[in-house]
Every structure is written in C-alpha cells, then in structure tokens.
Amino acid sequence: MDDGGTPYDRLVTTHPAVDITYEHQHVSGRAVAIVRAFVVIPLLLWAVVWSIWALWSIIIAFVIVFKGRNPNWFWEPVSRWYRYFLHVAGYASLLVEEHPGWKSQTDYPLDVQVTHAAVQSRWLAGGRILLNAPLGTVIALLLLVDVALGILQFTALALMGRRSERIMRWQLGVLTFEYRLIAFGIGLSDAMPFSGARHLP
16 A cells, blocks of 8 residues: 655655764874874775775666665675775774774774665666766765875874864764765665764764
C-alpha cells in the first residue's frame, strides 16, 4: 500500500543522512607537529593503496541501476575503507591525538556513520554515472582544501604550541560535507551531502 509520501520522502526514510561525529581532542606541543608530519606518511600511503576499492564505484553504479541495491560484497569493504580514510584525515589534520592504526575502528574520536540500505535509487545511480567526473572534481578540490587547512594547522601548532580552534572548526566543516559527498558519489548512500544533523563542536 502506498504510504502517501513522495518518492523523495521514502528515499530519505530509507537512507538516513551520513553523520560525522567528533569527540573533541586536546592536541598541543610544538614537538607534536614535527613528529606527526613523519608518522602520518605511511598512514596516508596505506590509505591511498586501500583506495583502489573506490575505483569500483562507477561499475557499482551500473549494478545499482540494474539491481536496485549496492551488493554487500562491495559495500562492506568500501565502507571500512571510507571510515578509515576519515580516521587518517583526522589524525593527519591534528584533529585527533590517537593513532588510527591500520584498519577501520568502531570507536575512533572522529568517525562517520553510514547505513547499508536494502534498496537504492536507480535514478540516483544513473545520475552518478553521468556526473562522475564533476563529483570527482569537487571531491578533489575539497581534498586540496583539507591539505591547505592541515598545513595552516601544523603552522599554528609549530608557532604557538597549540592548535587553532578556528581552523579546527573550518576543518570539521569541510570534512563533514566532503565525506557526505564521497558516500553519495561512490554509492555507499543515497542521502544528499547537504542533509543531516551536525554532531560537531
């Protein structure tokens, strides 16, 4: 029986917004900036190598068009990579003190919650196919903004011995939109990147 809602209403109900959560961390000390700059290099390399899963997203868009869902064999490993990449980004950006390790964690101070829906929109999947290049370009630009803000934060910590709270808020704002857009772009969720509550300072 039809529940009387519009297709978009049902879509939002089926696909809750991607939520970014952050437990405020105290990061200070000039030595931290120097040490972190070296420690983060192997983490970034590992995250990039693991990113090969994301290259399947354009193929998965076609799968969703035909089957109406994202297969579990793709969604599970990509969602783990997706969470881990955010953990590494938080550590590299001096948002988090705790080392993220080498695999996705369930209780990291900076985390993302995304739900695997049983059904996904074929129309949105088709839109991803057509808009793959523009989405990728926007995500790449947001990554560059992440890097620029990270450099500013490292500079602030090295010069003042403490992290800039203003830059931290900028970083969290960019990461929130960026990771919602990534989840949408690679087919982890049909939730729009501008939707959802904020759980940030």
